[in-house]
Amino acid sequence: MAVELLGSSPVFAGRVAECAAALEPFTEWSLLDVLNGVEGAASLERVDVVQPVLWAVMVSLAEVWRAQGVEPGAVIGHSQGEIAAAVVAGGLSLEDGARVVALRSRALRALSGLGGMVSVARNVDEVRGLLAGWEGRIGVAAVNGPSSVVVSGDAEALDEFVAACDASGVRARRVAVDYASHSAHVERIEEELAGLLAPVTPRSCDV
Known part of the structure; x- marks a missing residue:
């Protein structure tokens, strides 16, 4: 299914590739390998894999809609969906969105x-x-x-x-x-996250 998804739309595949490049500095696994089901790819059962992958798919699907002329009047998201919504709205750059979703999900592993x-x-x-x-x-x-x-x-x-x-x-x-x-468990990683995400620069939203 992953291979079919990536091959179904050049716009989707292109945006996924951009997401992969944005995630690369913050992960030790390949988004493209995970989506293509490459043998030995990181497991989607890991929180630090599944959340960035979901984020990338959401951001990329939004780009497909835009390519079809559908421009959002508003966006909404929950959990990692909030990070995708911020990127789609223009409040975060793709690179900062990747930083937030990758480092936040990696920090969550301490709560496992x-x-x-x-x-x-x-x-x-x-x-x-x-x-x-x-x-x-x-x-x-x-x-x-x-x-x-x-x-x-x-x-x-x-x-x-x-x-x-x-x-x-x-x-x-x-x-x-x-x-x-x-x-309340997440408060245990609050200080760590504040440091990891300090370089993030929010922007005025287009949406």
Whole structure:
């Protein structure tokens, strides 16, 4: 599928190549190898690989839309999608976007094994009610829709939470990560990130 994607649009392939060049100073793996499924390429199961790859695909797909004459009036994104949105809007250069997504995701590896995330098929108010008893250990990480909420926090607390949801008939499933994005856990890498991202220069947005 990756090879088909890269070959389907010269605009997409060109923008992916630009993203690969922008990521290269900050990674020890090749974006093009990952997307083309080259044997021995870095695994998408690694947070420091999958997030930059998703960012590159989002940025490149936006370029395909623009090539077709579709110019955005606004952009929106969540998590690494925010970084892609900032690049598409013109608030970050491609190079600075690559720096942010690559170094941020690499720093997240320090949190591996300490937490996790769970998707809950309920609205955010219901989920906040379900979290009673786990204050300070689990919190709302993302509201993805009217009945789709992700919570994150301590690994053991999430095990307890999922068991409680199962017992009460609430659909809750673990997200396949071993870190707690969008939670207090991330504060542990705040100082490191501030240093890594100090060279980033925001710009006035076109969109």
